[in-house]
Amino acid sequence: MELGPLFASLAEVIRSIPRSELLVAALMAMVAGWVGSAMVRRRIAFGGMLRAASSVVLGLVLLTVMLQLSRMDPRFDIAVPQLGMPEQIVEGGETRIPMAQNGHFWLRAEINGVPANFLVDTGATYTAISEDVAQRAGLTPRRGGIPIMLETANGTISAHMATVDRLSFGNISATGTDAVIASNFGDTNVIGMNVLARLKSWKVEDGVLVLVPKPADIAATPAI
Incomplete structure (x- = not known):
């Protein structure tokens, strides 16, 4: 398997992160989830809440991505909310x-x-x-x-x-x-x-x- 194209694609995604609020939110939620899990293991207060909040944010990010991708298929034009985006x-x-x-x-x-x-x-x-x-x-x-x-x-x-x-x-x-x-x-x-x-x-x-x-x-x- 050639890794060159894979690394090139990964590099493009990394360069795009500063311009994508959605990716920034996902990365921050992942870090918060890791910190929350570490706090839970050490029995530090609010660790569970932080971990739960990160899971909610990641779920919302995933839902947003799915709804954005659904706009590519006209069969979902009526069935899926537009999230404030205009109807095509x-x-x-x-x-x-x-x-x-x-x-x-x-x-x-x-x-x-x-x-x-x-x-x-x-x-x-x-x-x-x-x-x-x-x-x-x-x-x-x-x-x-x-x-x-x-x-x-x-x-x-x-x-x-x-x-x-x-x-x-x-x-x-x-x-x-x-x-x-x-x-x-x-x-x-x-x-x-x-x-x-x-x-x-x-x-x-x-x-x-x-x-x-x-x-x-x-x-x-x-x-x-």
């Missing part, structure tokens, strides 16, 4: 995207009103925004979020989640969308499955990607 909605009319000469599907979109080119990638779990576009669109990492580890052509990198108020392309508009931002992600912006999975359907017909939002009475429109 994708709506509009059918949009057709012709295949580019390189065999990929590219589109021109606006993210919070800022125009940018996006690659539609059905193999990408997350919608990803380059740091340059994120800055111009006023996107900032979500407070208290956990770092997301992404596999790229340059190896594993650490990214942070942000909320896009509005992402529009063709006849489709997505609001409250989660997206990841990474300083070393490069210049490519990607529309991933957290947006595509909220469509009614998507398919490729004769070299054209057809995106259909959930309303059933939408009409076909010209390619963009």
Whole structure:
């Protein structure tokens, strides 16, 4: 087993800790639990309370992580509370995207009103925004979020989640969308499955990607 990639991923997580309040809270709770256990063994007052409090905090951190991750699956949009985060909605009319000469599907979109080119990638779990576009669109990492580890052509990198108020392309508009931002992600912006999975359907017909939002009475429109 090669340990190099594992150590690189661990290093990325460690570097992300100062920017993640959730990880800081988890580490502090773990230390408090260790101190509480030591106090209990030495019969020092309040050791049990400290240990119990650390367990509660760790439980809340785990619950928060689970709820954040559940936002990637539209099946949990209604069943799971949003923790103050906006509902992710994708709506509009059918949009057709012709295949580019390189065999990929590219589109021109606006993210919070800022125009940018996006690659539609059905193999990408997350919608990803380059740091340059994120800055111009006023996107900032979500407070208290956990770092997301992404596999790229340059190896594993650490990214942070942000909320896009509005992402529009063709006849489709997505609001409250989660997206990841990474300083070393490069210049490519990607529309991933957290947006595509909220469509009614998507398919490729004769070299054209057809995106259909959930309303059933939408009409076909010209390619963009």
